[in-house]
Amino acid sequence: MRVVAAMSGGVDSAVAAARMLDAGHDVVGVHLALSRSAATLRESARGCCTLEDAGDARRVADRLGIPFYVWDLAERFERDVVEDFVQEYAAGRTPNPCLRCNERIKFAALLDKALALGFDGVATGHYARVLEGPSGRELHRAVDPDKDQSYVLGVLDADQLARAFFPLGGSLKAAVRQEAAERGFAVARKPDSHDICFVADGDTRGFLTRRLGERPGELVDAVSGKVVGEHAGVHGFTVGQRRGLGLERSRLDGEPRYVVGVDAPRARVLVGTADLLGVDVLEGAHLRWCGPPPWGEVVLGAQVRAHGEEVPASATVAEEVVRVRLGRRVRGVAPGQSVVLYEGSRVVGSATVTATSRAA
Known part of the structure; x- marks a missing residue:
């Protein structure tokens, strides 16, 4: 070939x-x-x-x-x-x-x-495997778990996998x-390169500020609704972030605060204690299937970060939306991240997270 x-x-x-x-x-x-x-x-x-x-x-x-x-x-x-x-x-x-x-x-x-x-x-x-399956070529995890890159390849569809070699x-x-x-x-x-490749100095907040400028807003306590500080732009924050908030613990009962939500339309960053970070329900759109798409409710594994741990989950697919129920709560999952679904070592597909919540 x-x-x-x-x-x-x-x-x-x-x-x-x-x-x-x-x-x-x-x-x-x-x-x-x-x-x-x-x-x-x-x-x-x-x-x-x-x-x-x-x-x-x-x-x-x-x-x-x-x-x-x-x-x-x-x-x-x-x-x-x-x-x-x-x-x-x-x-x-x-x-x-x-x-x-x-x-x-x-x-x-x-x-x-x-x-x-x-x-x-x-x-x-890339460190991933393409294997022949009953419905065509399948994307699988790499043999080396420390280098596995199947997560970032979870956006490939069946036609692309048919032409891909790893x-x-x-x-x-x-x-x-x-x-x-x-x-x-x-x-x-030669050293391995690390993402984000186009932010060579690793200063993501600085890169975004140069592109977007400062967009001041409020830091708000997620429970009380009280304004506890100010920020220069929501683009400098992501859910789960602890450092760089500009808050003094002495003003907030001594407990560390994390970003627990970002309200861009109102230029508000919501902060709270660690117990508010865990979520176990994800909703996703922009579905990408590496083979035949699943329908109805299926038992799978879910991974929400490139180097994160796979979590037991169930996924319900309807039309262009997937709802993923995680087997345990995971901290710091933010809208915009991707959830990649696995069946054993096989990558089923992926979705972009649009909302997170906790099961009742």
């Missing part, structure tokens, strides 16, 4: 491309230029898409003897990922940009362009680095 290997310039995508070549495929390396003004060098492990990364990817492609191209998707990345991220925070929600990038860039824009050019699919360095899903990360070193790849010891 003719396959595009998405090469970020890191160790994982380098080994993934090499394995696809070893498997006998006709491989072409592609680096995605996602920044409108790419830096020359990385500033930290969070950054990506620098000229250094593109150069690292090119050197791996040269060593493998495969063609290499840079595809400029910066404008679409800005619109579909970065701007979506900014507007979601402005609306008081907490998005996951990695899911949006996988959905709209790597397995929409990239895959669509690859297919239009006559390729059969796209290979990436050669690292059955390997441990240590083995991948060792293989890279044995192949002579200079990126063998």
Whole structure:
């Protein structure tokens, strides 16, 4: 098969491309230029898409003897990922940009362009497995639980999975680095990048403030309704946050306070004690199914963070909405986050959380 290997310039995508070549495929390396003004060098492990990364990817492609191209998707990345991220925070929600990038860039824009050019699919360095099931190809958790990235791939549909290849899903990360070193790849010891890739310094609040400006509002006690402080914008807060609230414990009975809700229309951030954070009912929209969609009530596992724990749950699907009842309360779940549903190791699908509550 003719396959595009998405090469970020890191160790994982380098080994993934090499394995696809070893498997006998006709491989072409592609680096995605996602920044409108790419830096020359990385500033930290969070950054990506620098000229250094593109150069690292090119050197791996040269060593493998495969063609290499840079595809400029910066404008679409800005619109579909970065701007979506900014507007979601402005609306008081907490998005996951990695899911949006996988959905709209790597397995929409990239895959669509690859297919239009006559390729059969796209290979990436994600840690996940695609296995044949009774209804077609299925997305499963990776063998390495510490590196499993099936959560951020839970937005892929069956058609995209049919064209997706994840050669690292059955390997441990240590083995991948060792293989890279044995192949002579200079990126063998390169640090892993961390999300959020377009906030290289890790200061999400600062990034959002530069985009949105200051939008002052009130910090309000969620129980009494009393105003207990002020803030510079709801975009600087997310449910479960404890630090950076600007509150003195002495004014609030000495107990630490957390963000328990964000009311963007009224520019209010609701704060309360830890016992108010736990929820066990989630409602979600923007449903994405990795295979045949479930209907009615089904018993599944639910995960609400990329590196979070799977929780036993039941899910009821009706039309374009899913209601997930968690087996226990989970703290800090915010609208805008994604809930990914599992059946064993298989990813059933995902939804964007629109509301949370507690069962009576």
